[in-house]
Amino acid sequence: MRELLTATAQRAIAYLDGLPHRAVAPSAEAVARLRELDIPLPEDPVSPETVLHTLDTYGSPATMGMAGPRFFGFVIGGSLPAALAANWLANAWDQNSAYYNVTPATAVLEQVALRWLLDVLRLPPDCGGAFVTGTSVAHLAALAAARHSLLAKTGWDAEGSGLFGAPPLEVIVGAEAHPTLLKSLAILGLGRKRVLAVPVDSDGAMRLDALPPLTDRSIVCVQAGNVNTGAVDPVQEICRRAREAGAWVHVDGAFGLWAAAAPSRAHLVEGIEDADSWATDAHKWLNVPYDSGIAFVRDPDALRAAMAITADYLPTVSNHRNPGDFTPELSRRARGVEVWAALHSLGRSGLAGMIERTCAHARRFAEALTAAGYEVINDVVLNQVLVSFGSPEKTLRVIQDIQADGTCWCGNTLWQGRTAMRISVISWATTEADVEQSIDAILRMAARD
Structure with missing residues (x-):
């Protein structure tokens, strides 16, 4: 085991060392060589050393350089050194982190990480929290709490009786709501097509003048950080109206929620602490390894009621927080360990910086x-840049050329009818030199006839 893990670390270090110097996208030849992995299942055992060699030989060259400094294709970060190291150690611990009585080390680390997160994100300190796979599942957990809370006020037990015959709930979203939010609503039985979509302005923020009257059966889903523009909905005023009506406000803050931790950007999310639930990704702006999402709910009892289960064999009784009481999963890895390590290594000023x-x-x-x-x-208010190089055809050609060039990797999008290159800058590893190198490459591609 010792020799194998040492060799693995050496291969991983070599891979990371090579990222700044290789093309961001894998070559066609490297992708083609992946067919060598498509073999019949071996009849007999294969040595771990051979397995690792094969994985590295064929897998590593065919990866996209997402962990490197010049991948700007999606809103995803790399892995901070402390977070990656903590991931390796936590995987060696191999703790099924559902209950404090069984896995106290990871339960405590997650509880501390949750407290730190609520602090740096300026959210109410008594919130409940769930460490999950990503914002998709964070939406699921938080909106399940919303469903529980609003229906409980009518006397309906959503978890026990389901939605058959339940009082109807109204869900309001912005016209630019992310598809993962709609997917979570569908899974929860609240429907993709039953939502009321509010028109947005030119940057994708919800228009207050188009917001309908709210009631105590309304769930308003707002966005902090439009995936194309970075725009933030007028959360403060929406929360004020919701509070008066007894409605629930849920925030899709997959990356924009982190603006609260940066002094020059915190004004963009002013009033967001007045919402009832929030969903975000730690594998975005906190730069921890995949997969790592977090749900926060103002009323921890609502989140626990929607998520917790029990059985005779489960050690649920404890004076400490049981992580599994707040998540859809019972068997779960200790994602909060990497979050703890990232925050511990950065500190408040490092995260803001x-x-x-x-x-x-x-x-x-x-x-x-x-x-x-x-x-x-x-309007470049956060980390998202949309660029048109003229006609849709030329813009797409520039994007294809920059992806093939390999200096950096940017994606395409269709924004309010216009084709654009989308540049998402969110990796801790990106330097000023990386930006200048990427700009030069983009301008070279755009100057071609």
Whole structure:
């Protein structure tokens, strides 16, 4: 075991060391070689050393350089050194982290991490929290708590009686709501098509003048960080109206929620602490390894009522927080350990600095591309930049060329009818030099006939 894990660490280090110097996208040859992995299941055991060699030989070259400093294709970070190291150690611990009585170390680490998160994100300190796979499942957990809470006020037991015959709930979303939110609503029986979509402004933020009257059976799902523009809905006023009506406000803050931790960006999410639940990704702006999402709910009892289970063999009785009481999963890895390690290594100022720095990188992209005569079509308030290079055809051609060039990797999007390159800057590893190198490459591609 010792020799195998040492060899694994050496291979992983070599992979990470090579990321700044390789093309971000894998070569066609490396992808083609993946067919060597498509073999019949071996009849007899194969040595772990051979398995590792095969995995590294064929798998590593065919990966997208998402952990590197110049992947700007999606809103995903890399892995901070402390977070990656904690991930390795926690995997060696191999704790099924559902109950404090069985796994006290990971339960305590997650409880501390939750307290730290509520602090840096400026959320109510008594919130309940769930460490889950990502914002998709964080929506599921938080909205299940919303469903429980609103129906309980009518005397209906959502968990016991289901939704057959239940008083109807109204769900209100912005027209730019992320598909993962709609997916969670569908799973919860609240429906994708039954939602009321509120029109948005030119940057994708919900229009207050179009918000319908709210009631005590309304769930309003707002967005902090539009996935294309970074725009934030007018959360403060929506929360005020919801509070008066007895409605529930849920925040999709997959990456934008982290603006609260950065002094120059916190004003963008002012009033977000007045919501009832929040969903975010730690594998975005906190830069921990996949997969790591977090749900926060103002009323921890509502989250526990929606998620907790019991059985005669489960050690549920404890004076400490049981992580599994707040999550859809019972068998679960201790995702909060990496969150704890990331926050511990960064501290308050380091987290703020990382967010400020990546936002400054995004602004530099916007300024340089604008100065070169190309159109930035969004207000760059966070880390998202949308660029048009003229016609849709030329814009798509530039995107294809930059992906093939390999200096950096940017994706495409269709924003309010316009084709654009989307540049998402969120990795801790991205430096000013990486930005300038990427700008030069993009301008070279755009200058081609």
